Amino acid sequence: MSELSNLDQYIRNIPDFPIPGIQFKDITPLLAHGPAFNEVITTFTQRYADQKIDAIVGIESRGFIFSAPVAINLGLGLVPIRKPGKLPHHTLSVEYELEYGSNRLEIHRDAIRPGARVVLIDDLLATGGTVGAACHLLEQLGAEIVETAFVIELAFLDGRTRLGNRPVYSLLRY
Amino acid sequence: MSELSNLDQYIRNIPDFPIPGIQFKDITPLLAHGPAFNEVITTFTQRYADQKIDAIVGIESRGFIFSAPVAINLGLGLVPIRKPGKLPHHTLSVEYELEYGSNRLEIHRDAIRPGARVVLIDDLLATGGTVGAACHLLEQLGAEIVETAFVIELAFLDGRTRLGNRPVYSLLRY
Numbered sequence: 001m002s003e004l005s006n007l008d009q010y011i012r013n014i015p016d017f018p019i020p021g022i023q024f025k026d027i028t029p030l031l032a033h034g035p036a037f038n039e040v041i042t043t044f045t046q047r048y049a050d051q052k053i054d055a056i057v058g059i060e061s062r063g064f065i066f067s068a069p070v071a072i073n074l075g076l077g078l079v080p081i082r083k084p085g086k087l088p089h090h091t092l093s094v095e096y097e098l099e100y101g102s103n104r105l106e107i108h109r110d111a112i113r114p115g116a117r118v119v120l121i122d123d124l125l126a127t128g129g130t131v132g133a134a135c136h137l138l139e140q141l142g143a144e145i146v147e148t149a150f151v152i153e154l155a156f157l158d159g160r161t162r163l164g165n166r167p168v169y170s171l172l173r174y
Numbered sequence: 175m176s177e178l179s180n181l182d183q184y185i186r187n188i189p190d191f192p193i194p195g196i197q198f199k200d201i202t203p204l205l206a207h208g209p210a211f212n213e214v215i216t217t218f219t220q221r222y223a224d225q226k227i228d229a230i231v232g233i234e235s236r237g238f239i240f241s242a243p244v245a246i247n248l249g250l251g252l253v254p255i256r257k258p259g260k261l262p263h264h265t266l267s268v269e270y271e272l273e274y275g276s277n278r279l280e281i282h283r284d285a286i287r288p289g290a291r292v293v294l295i296d297d298l299l300a301t302g303g304t305v306g307a308a309c310h311l312l313e314q315l316g317a318e319i320v321e322t323a324f325v326i327e328l329a330f331l332d333g334r335t336r337l338g339n340r341p342v343y344s345l346l347r348y
Contacts, residue, residue, distance in 0.1 A: 014262040024262045032251040041246050061235030068239045069246040072215050077206040088188040088198045108202055
């Protein structure tokens with residue numbers, strides 16, 4: 001089930017979280033294990049080292065855990081995409097649909113220069129709603145999304161389809 | 175005003191955010207600048223490299239941006255302290271007072287082994303309410319808090335007093 005066969009053992013399955021019928025993938029055992037956490041970050045770092053990337057983008061809040069170390073390893077800046085009301089300067093905002101209701105994401109308007117080559121890193125690709133909205137923000141600012149990268153992909157939810165022709169890379173697929 | 179004199183220029187002052195009368199310290203220009211972001215992480219990394227640290231602890235969500243790269247650089251695991259309802263396994267929880275109302279933080283009960291030497295890293299020390307609550311969680315699990323470390327300290331709010339005898343280190347003081 002996994003590209004890096006040894007990482008799967010550090011993902012804990014939590015039944016019925018956050019609601020009955022959902023099996024949650026808990027990444028905290030992976031984070032707690034220095035070598036496993038390092039393997040994830042090293043894999044991402046090596047993948048993008050020679051891709052002339054201008055910035056790494058992370059989505060609040062678990063996305064920060066993986067995007068920030070990759071930015072540091074590559075000597076790049078980190079662009080945060082955040083929940084509403086958190087970014088204090090001029091923002092661009094996008095609303096996206098959830099199963100029930102909707103959500104918003106924001107980015108600083110000055111966070112990306114047009115033409116910048118970026119990689120978006122998050123912990124999980126599920127339905128692709130959140131990541132698709134984040135891509136939309138980046139594209140509105142003129143960024144070129146070289147790839148979207150995830151620790152875990154819930155392939156049965158088919159988030160790739162929602163992301164259209166934006167490249168997707170994931171380490172663990174279920 | 176700063177220990178690393180060149181970092182201050184990457185902190186943007188936002189007047190009246192999130193409420194009138196508050197001047198917000200915006201760290202996104204620092205994050206966007208690869209060398210400045212790297213200087214912060216390198217400084218923390220070198221400070222704790224020879225301190226026999228067992229784990230790095232980060233507070234959701236901006237704390238993740240600084241704690242995760244330090245954990246990676248030191249080859250250590252990262253322990254997340256999160257807002258209520260986010261951690262899916264058995265949690266320990268603490269409530270703390272805000273100026274108006276209260277807030278909660280949670281940690282996984284299996285996140286720390288008794289006696290573990292930890293460093294808690296966050297972006298900002300203000301009144302110390304959030305960090306004090308996080309320290310309380312760690313101490314309840316038997317951790318030894320070697321130091322609490324911050325990018326920015328709002329010294330006029332005297333968060334150090336609230337943290338008692340827990341050591342505090344900050345890069346930029348205002």
